[in-house]
Amino acid sequence: MATEIRVPTLGESVSEATIAQWFKKPGDAVSQDEPLVELETDKVTVEVPAPAAGTLESIVVKEGDTVEVGALLGQIAEGAGAPAAKAEAAPAKADAKAETKSEKAQLVDVVTPSAGESVTEAEVGEWSVKVGDVVKADDTLVELETDKAAQEVPAPVAGTIVKIAVETGTTVEPGVLLCQIDPSGEGAAAAPAAAAPAPAASAPAASGGSSMPPAPSAQKMMAENNLSADQVAGSGKRGQVLKEDVINAIASGATSSSSAPSAAPVARGPVAAQDEIREERVRMTKLRQTIARRLKDAQNSAAMLTTYNEVDMGPVMELRKQYKDLFEKKHGVKLGFMGFFTKAVTHALKEIPAVNAEIDGTDIIYKNFCHIGVAVGTDKGLVVPVVRDADQMSIAEIEQEIGNLGRKARDGKLGMADMSGGTFTISNGGVYGSLMSSPILNAPQSGILGMHKIQERPMAVNGQVVIRPMMYLALSYDHRIVDGKEAVTFLVRVKESLEDPQRLVLDL
Template identity: 45%
Template sequence: MSTEIKAPVFPESVAEGTVATWHKQPGEACSRDDLIVDIETDKVVLEVVAPADGVIEEVIKGEGDTVESGEVIGKFKEGAKGDASPADSKDSKAEADQDKEKAEEKADSKQQDSADAILSPAARKLAEENNVDPDAVTGTGKDGRVTKEDVQNHIDSTKSSGESSKAAPSEMPEVNVAAGERPEKRVPMTRLRASIAKRLVNAQQTAAMLTTFNEVDMGPIMELRKQYQDSFVKRHDIKLGFMSFFAKAATEALKRFPAVNASIDGNDIVYHGYQDIGVAVSTDRGLVVPVVRDVDALGLADIEKKIVEYGTKAKGGKLAIEDMTGGTFTITNGGIFGSLLSTPILNPPQTAILGMHKIQERPMAVNGKVEIRPMMYLALSYDHRMVDGKEAVQFLVAIKDMLEDPARILLDV
């Protein structure tokens, strides 16, 4: 029985997506719930799995094609064996490329004593862009076919072995070039990266954005963690980090300064009676901001567990759109990358964002004496249309006071 393969139903905030990768090719056997195609939206990568055991009968939307919510992107034949022939559909660009490739492979096999590696069109393109020798890649597809995922895994493993471990995915791979040559590489911006760029530019163009700074002595928090870390891990099975303290301190400060927890909707100001805090997470695909909801009702251990869960899902590309929807305030930590000071950009429609930075020992005047203290710069960017400078400064001072004296969080003082 033939069934339609459809793109997932996107939320209202997502207009369309792009076919990122077909993990299964026409005629290739699939088991129920096998991953067959990735759909990249401007927020997350959505996975489409096989509805039953069978084969991909036809690919209607090839890699790179734009799709709408619920649109048919291919056909699936339930119960068919893996050696079933692909449907004869020349209207599919991806399938047409495959037919051409198969013909070339047959011709090559007659002319060569040893067969070359068999690559899918997407895999061949990725290999050429990254100067990868196809013969060095182990194919996991049908009959040893090298898929796009195989090539990407080979590139990633090469980077991790030290050849270019610090190179970003969009940078040129290290190649031997003659002196005087000026190589360049042009790659299309991913939908997620394009969306991030658009939102950041829009935030700067539409908001009256200002940033206020302060610094916090992290000594008390560090001593508290050192004293109770073992007991905390034993009881909650998770480490006590810094982010949970910042999230709780921000929550208490947001209660005192509701304008910082508000958002602008057209000509209306929406005051939120809850604290849903977004935690910025950096991934290979770009910056994502999953939201920890109702932080006021969570303990430090609950916050830490949620952050670890989101971090794991983000690295594996498993974040759902629901995980990143909403949020009344955002915290970003550039300190994990070594940033000493920065001005974070607002995450619309929120009116403020808190930036954490690197903890660095500095000489400080304490009770008339110079002491070396572990200090961190804090930055609060805010929308001046909604938040006055006085409120922004007092909000940041409230966070500083609670972090330097954690008992304030419990006592609400």
């Protein structure tokens, strides 16, 4: 069985690296953790150790190639090289390796769980533990983010964290090793020893010369700012100058010793460098990437148009005021606006079925049911859980379901089934103070209703100017399937139901 050698995570803002040099060639025997290849980025040089003992079977990428994080570098054939390595080692080392192997056999692997039928990968979020920490069974180890939801990974057993195999920001598939736990608890003593060699990697900060040329990005920045190699202290391996070193040198006031004509371009350098230092680069979560992609796809594929109207919320507000205490006492949930809006939408969808349909190639699929998506804002982004068969539910049942889905969304416990199959979406920007907006379709749906802030405005009622609690409504729709007349009629029906709630009771 072959063990893969892959590009490790290189840092939050680093997505690729260049192969600097291979220390081994195919057929060479390697021992576990022995450096195999050196990678260069604009921030650091990294040695990739052997993940297992054996024989270097193949090298996939050659020196000078650029590779991305996670790319396959080569493979190690297990077994063939291991005996040779042991034969050269002293008997004491052989005994130590045997003990280590015995200890490793007791370790418990924590792997990426399956996140759902259509979810094939997840991104590693923040780790709640570090190597050497003692955990109890079911303690949260790490949070995984998919394009649908976040999922906490608990400890399967009590013990000591002896290895964290993937860093924050790494994309992993189901079954990939996340970390290892030593249930005996003896791994705690080994953790500091394993971490001790780390400072040595940053020790060789070059003072004058360097045995390696500057990294390509550093070379370019030095040329742009007229800096020479002796003006920048390299912090990379063997004193190599990295991009970050150049930025630090510019920020500290390093200038070229060349003649006055070059002063003008150099003067712009420190400002740009200082701005770059003050910037913060944060990796987009899987959820945010999916939101961005789906919204842009909706704009690109649909003939999206928005029509507006306004609704007098006085009748609904009076009804809530009159019955809210009795409603909460009987149904165990507060009487909000979403129940009325959802019910009004389902009534309008029955009259205008095109708004509840979707396009599939050259076909139109009419949905004879109303699964209403309710957009919910969370700290991780916008999610749209679905109230299924809302047309068959009472206002009380709708409010209860929306409350349950909202709690699950805030707790990060929404599953795939909670967010799939919606036929129409309601988005309430009014809770954040939005007075007017044009919502973007939740593809492949053909309609989305935008609710907004209730604001008192002077209105003409029966020839008199009166102050009424008004709300702007916005219906965005796919003009490929919904005509303007249908869209306007739909919005008018929603308005009529809200301004005369008895229509909802009488099914008018």
